[in-house]
Structure formats: structure tokens, C-alpha cells
Amino acid sequence: MKKILLGLVAALVIAVGGFFGFQFYVQQKITSEIDTAFDQIRSAGGKASHGKVSFDPLKRVVTIAGIEGESASQPSLHVKIANITASGASQADATHFTADTIEVAGVEVEAAMAAPAEFHLAYKMPAITLKDVSGPAIMQQRPASSSALDLYRFALEQFAGISAASMSLPSLAGTFELNSTVKISADFSYSDLSIEGIKDGKVAVMKLASVAYNANTQQAGKNDKLSGRIEKLASYDIDLRTMAAILDPQNAGDDRYHSAYRQVTAGPYAITTAQNQQVRIESLTVDDVALRPSRLQIPALLAFFQNRPPTPEQTREMIEKIAGLYEGLHVGNYELRGMSTETPQGPFKMSAIRFNLDGGRGDLVLEGLDATTPNGPFKVGRFALKSLNAANLMRVSALFANPAQRPPPEQALQLFQVLEGAEVKGVVAPLKDGKKTVKIDTINLNWGQFVGPIPTKAHLDASLASPVDPTNPAMQPLAIAGVDTMALDANLSAAWDETSGGFVLDAANFEVGSLLKASARVALTKVPRGAFTLDPQQATVAAAQIEAGALELTLRDLGAVDLFVAQYARTHGMSRDAARSAIVDGIRTGSEKAVTANPDTQAAVDALVRFVETPRQTLVVKLTPLGHVPVMQLGQFVNSDPLLALAQFRIEVSTGL
Numbered sequence: 001m002k003k004i005l006l007g008l009v010a011a012l013v014i015a016v017g018g019f020f021g022f023q024f025y026v027q028q029k030i031t032s033e034i035d036t037a038f039d040q041i042r043s044a045g046g047k048a049s050h051g052k053v054s055f056d057p058l059k060r061v062v063t064i065a066g067i068e069g070e071s072a073s074q075p076s077l078h079v080k081i082a083n084i085t086a087s088g089a090s091q092a093d094a095t096h097f098t099a100d101t102i103e104v105a106g107v108e109v110e111a112a113m114a115a116p117a118e119f120h121l122a123y124k125m126p127a128i129t130l131k132d133v134s135g136p137a138i139m140q141q142r143p144a145s146s147s148a149l150d151l152y153r154f155a156l157e158q159f160a161g162i163s164a165a166s167m168s169l170p171s172l173a174g175t176f177e178l179n180s181t182v183k184i185s186a187d188f189s190y191s192d193l194s195i196e197g198i199k200d201g202k203v204a205v206m207k208l209a210s211v212a213y214n215a216n217t218q219q220a221g222k223n224d225k226l227s228g229r230i231e232k233l234a235s236y237d238i239d240l241r242t243m244a245a246i247l248d249p250q251n252a253g254d255d256r257y258h259s260a261y262r263q264v265t266a267g268p269y270a271i272t273t274a275q276n277q278q279v280r281i282e283s284l285t286v287d288d289v290a291l292r293p294s295r296l297q298i299p300a301l302l303a304f305f306q307n308r309p310p311t312p313e314q315t316r317e318m319i320e321k322i323a324g325l326y327e328g329l330h331v332g333n334y335e336l337r338g339m340s341t342e343t344p345q346g347p348f349k350m351s352a353i354r355f356n357l358d359g360g361r362g363d364l365v366l367e368g369l370d371a372t373t374p375n376g377p378f379k380v381g382r383f384a385l386k387s388l389n390a391a392n393l394m395r396v397s398a399l400f401a402n403p404a405q406r407p408p409p410e411q412a413l414q415l416f417q418v419l420e421g422a423e424v425k426g427v428v429a430p431l432k433d434g435k436k437t438v439k440i441d442t443i444n445l446n447w448g449q450f451v452g453p454i455p456t457k458a459h460l461d462a463s464l465a466s467p468v469d470p471t472n473p474a475m476q477p478l479a480i481a482g483v484d485t486m487a488l489d490a491n492l493s494a495a496w497d498e499t500s501g502g503f504v505l506d507a508a509n510f511e512v513g514s515l516l517k518a519s520a521r522v523a524l525t526k527v528p529r530g531a532f533t534l535d536p537q538q539a540t541v542a543a544a545q546i547e548a549g550a551l552e553l554t555l556r557d558l559g560a561v562d563l564f565v566a567q568y569a570r571t572h573g574m575s576r577d578a579a580r581s582a583i584v585d586g587i588r589t590g591s592e593k594a595v596t597a598n599p600d601t602q603a604a605v606d607a608l609v610r611f612v613e614t615p616r617q618t619l620v621v622k623l624t625p626l627g628h629v630p631v632m633q634l635g636q637f638v639n640s641d642p643l644l645a646l647a648q649f650r651i652e653v654s655t656g657l
Contacts, residue, residue: 055089062086062099075113082106086133096136104128117180125172132165156244160201169193186215201241208233225274230266237262246296246328257290257330264289267337282338286331295328297321316398323394327360346372360391376434381426385419386446393418413453413534421446436467449496451532456496463489465513477567487513496527502549503527515560523549524631546631548648551623561615584609597643600651607653618656623649 051066067081081104088100107125136158172190189212197204212229242258245251267283334357339350351368369380396414427440441463449457465487470479478486489511496503503524511517524546531542562576569579591605604621611619629648637645 059087060089062089075111075119078108078110078112080106080108096134098134099130100132102130102133104130117178119176119178119180121174121176123172123174125169128167128169130164130167133162134164135162156201156240156247160241160244163199165196165198167195167198181219183218184215186213188213201239201244203238203240204236206235206238223274226271228269228271230269232268233264233266235261235264242291246291246293246298248293251293252297254293255295257292259288259290261286261289263287277341277343279339279341281336283336285335285337286333288330288332290330292328292330295324297324319394319398323360323391326357326391326394329357330359331355331357331362343372345374348372357390361387361389364388373430375432376430376437377428378430379426379428380424382423383425384423386421386423387419389418416447416453416455417450420448431467431469438464438466440464451529454532454534456532457494459493461491463487477563480570481563481566483513483515483563485513487511496532498529501526501528504549511558512560514558515563516558517556519554521550521552523551525549543632544630548625548629548631548634550625551621551649553619553621555611555619555621557611557616557618559615561612561617565612580612583612587612594643594646598647598651601646604651604653607655610655614655620652620654620656622652624652625649 048069049066050064050068052063053065054063055061063083063085065083067079067084069079071077083105085103085105086099086101087103089097090099091097104125105127107123107128109123109125111121113119169190170192172193174188176184176186176188178184190208190210192209193207195203195206210229210231211233212227214227215225217224217226237259238261239259242260245254245258264286265284267281269281269284271279273279334353334355336353337351339353341348347370349368349370350366353364353366355364356362364385366383367381369378369383371378392414396418399414422443422445424440424443427438429438429440430436431438442461443464444461445459447455447458449455465485468475468478468484468486470476475486489509490507491509492505492507494503494505505520505522507518507520509517509519526545526547528542528545530538531546533539533542565576565580565583568583569576572579572582574582587605587608591601594601595605607619607621611617626648634645634648637648
């Protein structure tokens with residue numbers, strides 16, 4: 001029994017001794033690793049210190065108190081942490097640690113810079129909690145550069161080695177001050193930030209209950225205020241490695257898109273201005289955000305802003321770099337819904353704003369605009385800019401950066417290439433006193449197939465209606481005839497085919513209210529590529545090769561002839577029958593010379609007479625060139641001898657009900 005008791009006592013003594021020895025070893029190892037990391041900061045000219053480090057091996061709790069550090073780079077960064085407590089801590093192997101929970105208390109972060117603009121940014125986070133954490137036990141070597149961007153990239157790369165089931169911040173508050181040509185002071189607060197699924201530099205879900213801010217700006221002696229609150233922010237599938245990649249100069253040649261966010265949602269969002277005007281947005285959704293390192297040259301762009309003030313050449317270079325930002329951003333869909341505000345004229349509402357962006361180009365769509373103007377309600381069902389090239393728009397604007405040196409017309413025409421079409425639907429706009437409205441069912445215009453800056457293909461669909469204004473002399477005949485609304489439906493297209501050299505202008509449908517419906521097709525042949533130029537000499541040489549093709553015109557009378565006859569009767573003080581007879585006589589008399597010169601025109605005259613004599617007729621005119629008819633020569637004939645111009649074609653005219 002005595003031997004057993006002595007053996008037990010010995011075992012307890014060895015265990016206790018081992019316990020305290022292990023505790024001392026762990027504390028020393030943790031302290032050593034922290035000092036090694038802090039030495040990296042000190043070696044770069046910064047400051048770093050910490051307080052007591054303790055370890056409880058029974059509970060596996062590590063506590064580090066009084067952490068403080070300050071960078072030597074600009075902008076300067078100052079960090080204070082009251083204490084860090086890791087519970088359930090262990091070292092999985094020589095290079096990695098794990099912890100059930102890490103609690104960080106009393107975090108304060110300050111960033112400041114004195115030049116070129118003085119600013120100060122401060123954050124306060126009372127508590128941060130991480131669950132099921134693992135990460136490297138040894139911090140990687142800090143970059144030799146003191147650049148803020150390099151340090152930010154280094155922090156993102158460090159984050160890629162950490163995994164955690166969740167991270168939560170009950171609250172975060174901060175302030176921001178900028179003292180430059182514009183003075184800004186602002187405060188902001190975040191509530192209930194939660195992050196889930198942190199692993200391999202990715203975040204599965206990040207949610208935020210709300211963000212509130214108040215901002216005051218002062219510029220040129222004018223003060224302004226702005227406050228806002230946005231709720232229910234959420235981001236899904238965030239890849240912070242992509243953020244680090246665009247800051248790494250070694251990726252300057254990477255032309256691939258790297259996913260940054262799968263989706264971001266937010267809303268409602270309320271904004272209040274200094275004039276107590278309130279703007280509300282019900283929801284915001286952004287899908288499929290990706291970044292392209294080769295075009296997002298952030299370090300080069302920030303370095304460029306050091307030039308103050310920039311020369312015109314530097315301004316153009318800066319605009320080119322900003323254009324590159326658009327080309328480096330991919331947004332599958334951006335959608336803002338339920339925007340509303342109050343204006344002096346009344347409420348303003350927008351049901352949706354959407355756009356997408358890929359390689360600097362995308363579509364911009366506005367839907368459900370409902371506003372009030374001084375003359376009455378104004379509504380737009382849909383307004384769209386198709387394939388808007390935001391990057392090239394920036395580049396074209398750079399051409400106008402120097403007022404003393406305007407770009408030549410060829411460069412100014414590059415604006416056509418910025419956009420490939422526009423669409424308007426469901427427009428209702430007040431006319432003058434607001435008692436009548438102009439309505440646009442649709443205007444859809446597209447162009448493309450460029451030769452240089454000039455489009456060689458275009459298409460227009462239009463359907464609209466406008467009240468007839470009796471005070472307008474041009475519309476008085478319509479008003480007198482009892483027409484109170486003038487409607488227009490049109491379908492027009494123009495296209496050039498480089499292989500065949502053919503150019504066709506096709507008005508498939510052109511209808512003017514209840515008056516007239518027409519279609520026309522005009523063809524040209526042997527149109528060379530060189531015809532699409534602003535160089536007069538080159539255009540003249542190219543035009544000499546162009547020949548006239550067939551022309552076909554169809555007119556269907558829906559009431560235009562009767563309206564013309566009635567107007568003629570009023571003007572000449574005669575009956576409508578007499579007026580119609582007078583018009584017919586005028587057609588025959590005026591065509592005698594043409595018939596004598598070209599007997600084929602007699603059929604055309606007879607058809608035109610029938611068209612006037614019998615209302616609601618359809619008139620069809622076909623002109624087919626008799627051999628090769630150079631367009632330039634035809635133009636000369638039209639100016640000097642129209643009958644000779646007409647003689648270059650075989651004329652076919654017919655009418656029918």
C-alpha cells in the first residue's frame with residue numbers, strides 16, 4: 001500500500017510539473033510568434049506592441065491583451081485591440097492552429113493621410129466573434145513595400161489561409177473626414193453583421209441588418225447634408241482572392257474574368273437630403289460580378305491622381321484608364337426596383353432600373369417612370385439604351401477634354417459606335433396646357449455594321465400619336481377636316497451588303513393616321529466600301545461607281561385624297577366635285593410635255609388620274625433602270641432635265657381598290 005501511495009504521489013507530482021511546464025511552453029511559443037509578426041511591422045518603420053499573453057491548458061483558452069500597431073506607410077494605419085480570447089485552442093500541426101471560438105474585444109482602427117488630400121477614417125467595433133476557426137500558426141513574411149495597396153493585398157492573402165464557420169459583429173461605428181477642395185465629414189454605423197462559410201479566401205454568405213450614415217459636405221462656401229439608411233444587405237459567394245488578384249502587379253497580363261460575387265441584395269434604402277427631400281428604393285439586386293485583372297490597373301490609376309492639376313494630355317490618359325475599369329468589370333445583372341421621391345410638382349416614381357456590363361458594353365433599361373411636370377403627368381413605360389459601350393463613351397469624351405482643340409468630324413462620329421440602338425415605349429407626355437397628350441407606343445431604333453465610324457445598317461420601328469394643334473398653320477387643314485389626332489406608324493430599314501455592293505432603303509410600312517399608307521423600296525448597286533466616309537474627295541470617287549437600282553412605291557389612300565380635294569375647294573372657293581375635276585385637269589395639262597418626251601409616262605398619268613378620281617385607291621409605281629444608270633449622272637439629269645432622268649427607267653404604274 002505504501003509503495004502504491006508513493007507511486008501515486010510521484011505520478012501527481014510529475015503531472016503537475018508537466019502541466020506547468022506545458023503552460024509555460026505554450027505561452028512562450030505564442031508570445032514568440034506574435035513578436036515575430038510584430039517585428040515585421042517594426043522592420044518597416046511601424047510600431048507594434050502587445051500586453052500579457054496567457055494560456056489555460058485545462059480549458060485551452062489563449063488570451064492576448066493590449067495589442068496596438070501603427071504602420072509607417074501613407075496613408076497611416078493605427079490599430080488597437082483591447083484583447084483577443086481563443087477558446088478550445090489547439091495546434092493541429094506545426095504550422096496550423098484551431099479554436100472553437102475567438103472573441104475580439106475593443107477594436108479601434110484609424111487611417112489618416114495628410115497629402116495630397118487630408119483625410120481621416122476611424123472604425124470602432126466593440127466585439128467580434130468567430131466560431132470553429134482554423135488557420136496558419138505562423139504569419140507569412142510581410143511585403144517589403146510600404147504601399148497601402150500592397151499591405152491590403154497582403155491582408156487579403158493572409159485571410160485566404162483562414163477558415164471559420166461563422167463571424168459576427170453586433171455593431172460597428174465609424175467617422176470619415178476629408179479636407180480638400182471639397183470638405184466632407186460623415187458618421188456611419190453597421191448593425192448585426194454576420195458572415196458564414198469562410199474558407200480558402202471565400203465567404204459563402206455575408207448579411208447585414210442595416211447601415212446608417214450622415215454626411216456633411218462643403219464646397220465653394222456651400223453646405224449640404226445627406227443621410228441614409230439601407231437595410232437587409234446580403235452577399236453570396238464572395239471570393240476575396242479575386243480582390244487580391246487585381247492588386248497584384250504580376251497579374252497585369254491576366255485577361256480572364258474572375259468571379260467576385262455571385263449575388264448582392266439590399267433594401268429598402270431611404271435617403272434624406274438637406275432640403276428634407278426623401279428618396280426611397282425598395283430593393284437592389286446585383287448578380288454575377290466578375291473582375292478582369294488586366295484591365296483593372298488600380299495601382300496605376302491611383303498613382304495617376306497624384307498629378308494636380310493634370311494637363312490636358314494627362315486628363316485624356318486618366319480617362320483612358322477609367323475606361324479600362326469598365327472593361328475590367330462584368331455585371332450579369334444590376335436591378336434597382338421601386339424608386340420614389342417627392343418633387344415640387346408632385347411624386348416621382350420609377351419601377352425599375354436595370355443594366356448589365358461585359359467588357360465595357362451593356363444594356364441600360366428604365367421602366368415605369370411616372371412623374372408630374374408643370375403641364376401635367378409624364379409617363380414612360382420603358383426606355384432602353386442598347387449595347388451601350390461605357391468604356392468607349394469615356395474615350396470619346398476624352399476627345400473633347402481640350403476646348404481649344406476640337407476633334408475632327410471623323411472622331412466625333414465615334415459616338416455612333418458607343419451605342420447600337422435605343423428604345424422607347426409607353427410614353428404619355430402633356431402638350432402645352434396639359435389638356436391633350438402626345439402618346440408614343442414605341443420607337444425602336446437600331447444601327448450597326450460599321451465602316452469606320454459610320455453605320456451601314458439601321459432599322460426604325462415607330463408608332464406614335466399627337467393631337468392636331470389648330471393654331472399651327474400646317475395642321476389647320478387637318479383640324480378643319482375634323483381630324484383631331486395625327487398618328488404615325490413606320491417601319492424603315494437601310495442596309496448595305498459589302499459582298500454584292502447593294503444598298504437598300506426599305507420603308508416596309510409608313511402609315512399616317514387615317515390618311516395614307518405607303519411602302520417604298522429604293523435600291524442602289526455597286527456601292528463600294530469607300531462611299532462611307534467623311535472625306536469629300538474619297539466620297540466623290542466612290543460615288544462615281546454607284547448605279548441606280550429598282551424603285552418601287554405603293555400608296556394606299558385612306559382619306560388623304562379627299563382631304564386634299566377639300567382643302568383645294570376651300571382655297572379656290574368651289575365645290576368638291578369641281579375641285580377634283582380641276583386637280584385632274586391640272587395633272588393632265590402638267591404632264592403633256594412629259595408624255596410627248598416619253599410616251600411610257602402616259603400610263604403613269606392615267607393611273608394618277610384614277611387615284612384622284614376614285615377615293616381609297618392603291619397606287620403602285622415601279623421604276624426599273626434601262627441599263628446602267630450612274631447615280632451622279634441621274635442627279636445631274638434631275639437638276640437640269642427631270643424628264644431625261646425619268647427616261648432612264650422603264651415605268652410601270654397601276655391602281656386598284
